[in-house]
Amino acid sequence: MSIPTARLTNTDAGIIKQLLPRIAAPWVLLLLFTTPSLAETQTPPASAIATAHPIATAAGHETLAAGGNAFDAAVAVSATLAVVEPMGSGLGGGGFWLLHRASDGFETMVDGRERAPLAATRNMYLDEKGEVVTGLSMDGPLAAAIPGQPAALVHIAERYGRLPLKKSLAPAIRAALNGFQVTEHYRDQARFRLEAMRRNPETAHLFLHNNDVPPVGHTIKQPALAATLKAIAKDGRDGFYRGAVAKKLLASVTKAGGIWSQRDFDSYQVVERTPIHGEYKGTRITSAAPPSSGGIALITMLNILSGYELEEMNELDRTHTIVEAMRRAYRDRAEYLGDPDFVQIPMAQLTHPDYASELRETIRFDRATPSQELKGNTLEQGGVDTTHFSILDEEGNRVAATLSINYPFGAAFVAPGTGVLLNDEMDDFSAKPGTPNAYGLVGAEANAIAPGKRPLSSMSPTFLESRDRTAILGTPGGSRIITMVLLGTLEFAAGNEPQAWASRPRFHHQFLPDLIQLEPNAISDATQQQLSERGHTLKTLKNNYGNMQALLWNRGTNRVTAASDPRGGGEALIKQHQPSK
Numbered sequence: 235m236s237i238p239t240a241r242l243t244n245t246d247a248g249i250i251k252q253l254l255p256r257i258a259a260p261w262v263l264l265l266l267f268t269t270p271s272l273a274e275t276q277t278p279p280a281s282a283i284a285t286a287h288p289i290a291t292a293a294g295h296e297t298l299a300a301g302g303n304a305f306d307a308a309v310a311v312s313a314t315l316a317v318v319e320p321m322g323s324g325l326g327g328g329g330f331w332l333l334h335r336a337s338d339g340f341e342t343m344v345d346g347r348e349r350a351p352l353a354a355t356r357n358m359y360l361d362e363k364g365e366v367v368t369g370l371s372m373d374g375p376l377a378a379a380i381p382g383q384p385a386a387l388v389h390i391a392e393r394y395g396r397l398p399l400k401k402s403l404a405p406a407i408r409a410a411l412n413g414f415q416v417t418e419h420y421r422d423q424a425r426f427r428l429e430a431m432r433r434n435p436e437t438a439h440l441f442l443h444n445n446d447v448p449p450v451g452h453t454i455k456q457p458a459l460a461a462t463l464k465a466i467a468k469d470g471r472d473g474f475y476r477g478a479v480a481k482k483l484l485a486s487v488t489k490a491g492g493i494w495s496q497r498d499f500d501s502y503q504v505v506e507r508t509p510i511h512g513e514y515k516g517t518r519i520t521s522a523a524p525p526s527s528g529g530i531a532l533i534t535m536l537n538i539l540s541g542y543e544l545e546e547m548n549e550l551d552r553t554h555t556i557v558e559a560m561r562r563a564y565r566d567r568a569e570y571l572g573d574p575d576f577v578q579i580p581m582a583q584l585t586h587p588d589y590a591s592e593l594r595e596t597i598r599f600d601r602a603t604p605s606q607e608l609k610g611n612t613l614e615q616g617g618v619d620t621t622h623f624s625i626l627d628e629e630g631n632r633v634a635a636t637l638s639i640n641y642p643f644g645a646a647f648v649a650p651g652t653g654v655l656l657n658d659e660m661d662d663f664s665a666k667p668g669t670p671n672a673y674g675l676v677g678a679e680a681n682a683i684a685p686g687k688r689p690l691s692s693m694s695p696t697f698l699e700s701r702d703r704t705a706i707l708g709t710p711g712g713s714r715i716i717t718m719v720l721l722g723t724l725e726f727a728a729g730n731e732p733q734a735w736a737s738r739p740r741f742h743h744q745f746l747p748d749l750i751q752l753e754p755n756a757i758s759d760a761t762q763q764q765l766s767e768r769g770h771t772l773k774t775l776k777n778n779y780g781n782m783q784a785l786l787w788n789r790g791t792n793r794v795t796a797a798s799d800p801r802g803g804g805e806a807l808i809k810q811h812q813p814s815k
């Protein structure tokens with residue numbers, strides 16, 4: 235199967251712009267390109283924020299009420315999640331912030347993904363025999379890449395926000411000083427990482443109680459993290475990457491066997507990347523660019539699926555078709571995707587409809603295609619925690635952001651005196667191309683470790699737009715993120731509300747391992763039976779997965795609706811426009 239090398243433009247707009255001069259009278263052109271569309275002139279009747287924690291949702295609304303825009307609110311929410319959801323994301327991690335500015339339609343993806351330390355080497359997690367050493371890329375400071383979140387927050391505030399950092403970081407500082415209460419979800423995640431957390435006294439002191447999983451309702455205060463946030467509020471990125479905080483981070487990382495240096499901190503750069511665009515039956519998709527695999531895989535799957543009438547299929551054919559699309563997109567993800575600053579990605583080709591047509595031709599309806607029959611044999615890992623939030627302000631500015639420290643509680647290592655929990659995002663690299671990682675999955679050459687390189691991610695903050703509806707969505711969930719966003723997109727395209735996208739039962743295929751992973755009750759028993767008869771292997775998961783935060787602005791009815799995934803403890807809150815404001 236070949237990837238066409240044909241030149242192409244990613245968006246319909248681009249194609250139309252190319253063709254129109256040949257087919258349309260000049261006045262048509264004028265109408266098309268100078269008259270603002272309804273979307274550009276209309277503003278939403280409300281602001282809306284959906285996050286994984288009620289305190290973070292409130293922090294975002296507080297920031298909007300103080301005169302901030304969606305971008306200031308994104309800074310406030312990100313920083314507050316770092317405090318109240320420490321297992322999911324934090325100053326010691328990174329993420330992708332997808333921004334849409336209403337005034338001029340400008341869109342960008344702020345890439346605050348962690349980078350491998352400059353002293354990192356390709357084989358740093360292998361023993362003398364060349365075998366992967368279990369745990370080395372997951373626990374402790376050697377597992378930690380250079381954090382990008384502090385630089386990204388400063389970048390977003392300075393370039394796109396209206397408020398000083400002092401203002402947008404205030405709710406997070408307050409939450410760190412006042413504390414937050416342990417929930418059942420927190421307990422589950424702490425139990426999962428208990429051993430690693432116990433190994434680092436600072437982590438155990440902050441996030442455990444008597445060296446054990448804290449009880450529900452236990453209050454966790456983080457004065458050192460408050461001080462680090464204050465340093466960022468005062469000195470911007472220097473508050474984290476230079477001075478007292480940097481010194482403490484570097485000293486404790488080095489002492490515990492890590493390889494960070496001041497040069498890593500000085501050279502860390504946020505990168506603005508052009509988002510990935512695609513189209514599915516009248517819905518325009520805007521999603522994460524590499525080093526996330528999300529946007530490209532999502533568009534490949536939707537391009538394949540646009541050749542079918544899913545709505546008219548029975549459950550068996552529909553599930554089979556979606557699974558085969560997933561399988562093919564994840565095969566390509568494994569083969570071609572990595573940090574675009576290091577590897578050449580055939581981006582345009584992978585998202586081209588002609589390529590999807592080729593893939594479609596390989597799908598059979600009488601049987602599953604064994605993954606081994608498809609060329610390529612690699613894949614990358616998932617994870618167990620991370621966070622997503624979505625924001626719409628009253629001007630129509632939007633943010634979709636997915637942030638991570640990878641595993642729950644990251645590397646389970648806190649640098650004393652900083653409150654900063656380090657990520658273990660190095661595990662998102664393939665420690666040894668072709669060899670399974672901790673999740674039993676394997677990675678590709680494109681995602682091998684190199685100094686200063688960003689590990690491949692699945693995080694997929696996404697915007698969806700149809701003629702009269704605009705959506706903002708995303709979720710944590712490791713390698714399953716992209717298929718969750720796919721299923722959400724299909725729900726949107728079918729005309730359903732955020733509640734349906736967030737709550738719908740989920741299934742997933744990622745090329746390897748060659749099986750359909752499904753939530754309990756995601757596929758009826760009869761269909762499961764028929765799918766196995768077609769050659770699919772099914773595995774019902776013990777637990778549900780994902781934590782989608784979704785917003786919808788229906789410009790036709792001028793209503794805003796929102797949903798926080800019922801699987802999580804988050805909150806989606808809509809605040810109606812106050813005319814007096």
Ligand code: DON
Nearest residue numbers: 617618619620691692711712
């Ligand atoms: O960037 C990635 O793809 C992973 N570090 C995300 C991990 C994750 O979503 C875990 N969530 N449940």
